[in-house]
Amino acid sequence: DAKTTQPPSMDCAEGRAANLPCNHSTISGNEYVYWYRQIHSQGPQYIIHGLKNNETNEMASLIITEDRKSSTLILPHATLRDTAVYYCIAPSNYQLIWGAGTKLIIKP
């Protein structure tokens, strides 16, 4: 099963780009990388996912390294409402393992 590792916490200034790294060195060729976030006391919210190519949507961009061993979620212009725990997961073999995530704090 692909296990992911993320830093436990990060700070970012409001209006700046927030770059959240994730290591998934054991990921196999057909496993997607998913990003979710959880704002305090709410259910996790889907952000973006990718396989090999970089992806962008209205919420964020996802940069996946060529060897697929790591990825970075980019929030281009962070706001205070982006303060949350961000989870990077790689579902595999019908296993869904959620790590502790990264607690991102956006500071004014």
Add this chain to the structure above:
Amino acid sequence: DAGVIQSPRHEVTEMGQEVTLRCKPISGHDYLFWYRQTMMRGLELLIYFNNNVPIDDSGMPEDRFSAKMPNASFSTLKIQPSEPRDSAVYFCASSLGWNTEAFFGQGTRLTVV
């Protein structure tokens, strides 16, 4: 669609009592997941269903926990008898496929005293 709907939002019960948590997935979604979240253990997958059939219940902590999905629009997670260590937030989520984005409900905060 109103999204995934869970009830109740909060439940306080005494140890030994039966607790039933309810979930209505998004219409048309074939997969339904039950999660438990605690500070100590984070987010844990308990069980998931595909087309109303339980596929993997290896995350269910013990026989006191059971889950059913009698039809495509309703699922329950039951704890009998409940214990203080079952106190947690329980989330239900649904998705179109295994490897597609999951939509989570607002959760049920269970407190067993």
